[in-house]
Amino acid sequence: MNKILFFVDIYKWLISLIFFLTGGKVTIFFVYANVQLNVEPNYKGFMIIYKYAKDLKKHLQKVKLAASSVGFVPTMGALHQGHLSLLKESQKTTEITVASIFVNPTQFNNAGDFKKYPKTIEQDILSLEENGCNILFLPDEKEIYPDEVSRKKHFDLGYLETILEGKFRPGHFQGVCLVVEKLLNIVEPDFLFAGQKDFQQCLVISKLIELMHTNIHLIICPILREENGLAMSSRNLRFNDSERKLAAELYDVLTSIKSNHNKENFQSLKNKAISHLEKKGFKIEYLELAKKENLELVTDFNNKENLVLLIAAYLNEVRLIDNLLINQ
Numbered sequence: 118m119n120k121i122l123f124f125v126d127i128y129k130w131l132i133s134l135i136f137f138l139t140g141g142k143v144t145i146f147f148v149y150a151n152v153q154l155n156v157e158p159n160y161k162g163f164m165i166i167y168k169y170a171k172d173l174k175k176h177l178q179k180v181k182l183a184a185s186s187v188g189f190v191p192t193m194g195a196l197h198q199g200h201l202s203l204l205k206e207s208q209k210t211t212e213i214t215v216a217s218i219f220v221n222p223t224q225f226n227n228a229g230d231f232k233k234y235p236k237t238i239e240q241d242i243l244s245l246e247e248n249g250c251n252i253l254f255l256p257d258e259k260e261i262y263p264d265e266v267s268r269k270k271h272f273d274l275g276y277l278e279t280i281l282e283g284k285f286r287p288g289h290f291q292g293v294c295l296v297v298e299k300l301l302n303i304v305e306p307d308f309l310f311a312g313q314k315d316f317q318q319c320l321v322i323s324k325l326i327e328l329m330h331t332n333i334h335l336i337i338c339p340i341l342r343e344e345n346g347l348a349m350s351s352r353n354l355r356f357n358d359s360e361r362k363l364a365a366e367l368y369d370v371l372t373s374i375k376s377n378h379n380k381e382n383f384q385s386l387k388n389k390a391i392s393h394l395e396k397k398g399f400k401i402e403y404l405e406l407a408k409k410e411n412l413e414l415v416t417d418f419n420n421k422e423n424l425v426l427l428i429a430a431y432l433n434e435v436r437l438i439d440n441l442l443i444n445q
């Protein structure tokens with residue numbers, strides 16, 4: 118099978134010429150350009166990449182006339198199986214799957230973290246295409262934030278922004294809402310797929326959808342883990358082998374707290390877990406127990422409510438988060 122990848126700006130006439138010259142031998146065709154193709158809405162077998170929102174919107178208008186539903190998987194790239202599980206869920210649920218890759222500067226409260234965020238764009242494009250993504254939105258920063266005004270909007274997230282990630286990463290969720298609102302307004306999907314890995318972010322997005330008065334259906338997908346239990350994350354690419362092994366301790370303490378939750382109180386299990394992790398070199402930001410519904414913090418286990426354990430910690434310079442559901 119011939120695979121031809123284009124990573125340059127090209128024009129419609131050139132695309133037509135290539136299709137003509139290759140006599141249909143081109144089976145996979147990437148467009149990384151400001152172009153509009155006359156593609157059948159139910160096309161399968163290749164992925165179109167859009168850089169510009171205007172073109173993507175226009176194309177989606179046509180697609181939506183024929184497709185029963187559109188699913189959307191926003192990401193920051195450096196894709197792993199966790200991201201691809203969202204994509205697969207979208208394919209199961211919807212007819213057309215749109216993914217986006219954009220490393221959103223406004224959600225980083227630490228400039229160093231933004232600079233060092235892993236980027237594997239060529240590999241990402243190939244794995245999206247191989248996994249059946251129909252459309253990739255790959256904007257640059259100017260497309261999302263054309264001016265200063267476009268970076269300034271406040272979202273009333275209330276309590277959700279005052280705890281856990283909200284407390285330790287000031288401004289983070291405002292940045293998340295800023296970009297997700299823009300992306301949702303461009304793609305206007307029926308279903309939005311997000312990972313439980315970012316538990317609090319899922320509640321924030323759910324709140325955002327409410328604030329936007331849309332009826333986008335949020336689907337929360339389970340956490341995919343490495344064999345040793347470490348939650349898959351793009352940031353894991355910054356670890357060497359021994360750090361990657363050590364990082365799995367985070368999941369080990371969550372599972373150990375969960376399996377002892379009928380025998381010991383949370384405070385005592387929490388103290389033991391923190392001192393264990395600190396001895397291993399982790400710097401803990403929080404380890405908390407909260408109600409699954411609204412993240413209201415609780416001091417101990419109970420058998421009446423669905424609870425979630427949440428942790429954030431640094432291993433060397435890399436910040437990790439993880440969570441585990443209790444009572445279900």
Ligand code: AMP
Binds near residue numbers: 203315349350
């Ligand atoms: P990110 O690229 O980190 O912004 O993540 C994009 C989406 O993938 C978010 O909805 C994440 O929650 C989700 N995600 C990240 N890691 C995982 C994982 N290990 N399992 C499932 N979903 C994940």
